[in-house]
Each structure stands twice: as C-alpha cells, then as structure tokens.
Amino acid sequence: MPISRADIPAEDAKGLIERLCQEWVDTQPIDRQETQVRVRFDEGSCLLEARPEHLSVAVETLDDESLDRLEGKVNAALEGLAGVTLDIVWEN
Numbered sequence: 001m002p003i004s005r006a007d008i009p010a011e012d013a014k015g016l017i018e019r020l021c022q023e024w025v026d027t028q029p030i031d032r033q034e035t036q037v038r039v040r041f042d043e044g045s046c047l048l049e050a051r052p053e054h055l056s057v058a059v060e061t062l063d064d065e066s067l068d069r070l071e072g073k074v075n076a077a078l079e080g081l082a083g084v085t086l087d088i089v090w091e092n
Contacts, residue, residue: 001044002067003060004092008078013050019081020048044070059090067092 010016017037021030029040035050044061059074061067071090079086 001060001062002064002092003058004067004071004090005056005058006088006090007051008055008057008086008088009053010055010082010086011053013053013055016055016078016081017048017050020077023077023081041070041073046070046074057088 014035017035020039021032021037024030024039031038031040037048039046039048043066044059047058047060049056055078057074057078059067059070061070075086075088078088
C-alpha cells in the first residue's frame with residue numbers, strides 16, 4: 001500500500017483539523033481522538049495529527065494513482081481552510 005507523509009507548518013494545527021472535520025463530516029467517515037483524526041475515503045485514508053507548530057499528515061491508498069488524487073484532495077481542502085498556500089511537501 002503506497003503511503004505519503006507531510007509535516008506542514010501550522011500555528012493552529014488543532015484548529016485546522018477541527019475545520020477540516022467540519023468540512024468533511026457529512027461526506028466522509030471520520031474517527032476522532034484528542035489531537036488525531038482519521039478520515040476514510042473510497043480510495044484510502046488520511047491520518048492527521050496536531051503537533052506543536054505543525055500538522056502531520058499521512059495518506060494511504062491501494063495504488064499510486066489513488067495516492068496522487070488523495071494528496072491533491074487533502075492539499076486543496078487544507079489550503080482552502082487555511083486561506084493561504086501551505087508549504088506541503090509529500091514524501092513517499
């Protein structure tokens with residue numbers, strides 16, 4: 001299973017996760033814990049964890065093509081909610 005990870009600088013990582021959950025709560029299954037959230041998609045899942053001064057994100061899918069699509073979906077959602085272009089560098 002392909003996996004990509006990114007550590008995204010964010011002063012309010014927990015708030016960003018909360019806004020993301022509100023955005024996807026009606027369309028995607030979400031499993032929440034205190035500082036960690038797993039969002040499930042048809043093509044895979046995304047694990048988000050709020051850490052001091054950054055947001056850790058891991059995306060896991062069944063194939064590379066789905067991985068690229070899900071990375072793009074997560075990028076667009078996070079940047080839309082943050083209101084700025086984020087420094088997102090995926091490593092896999």
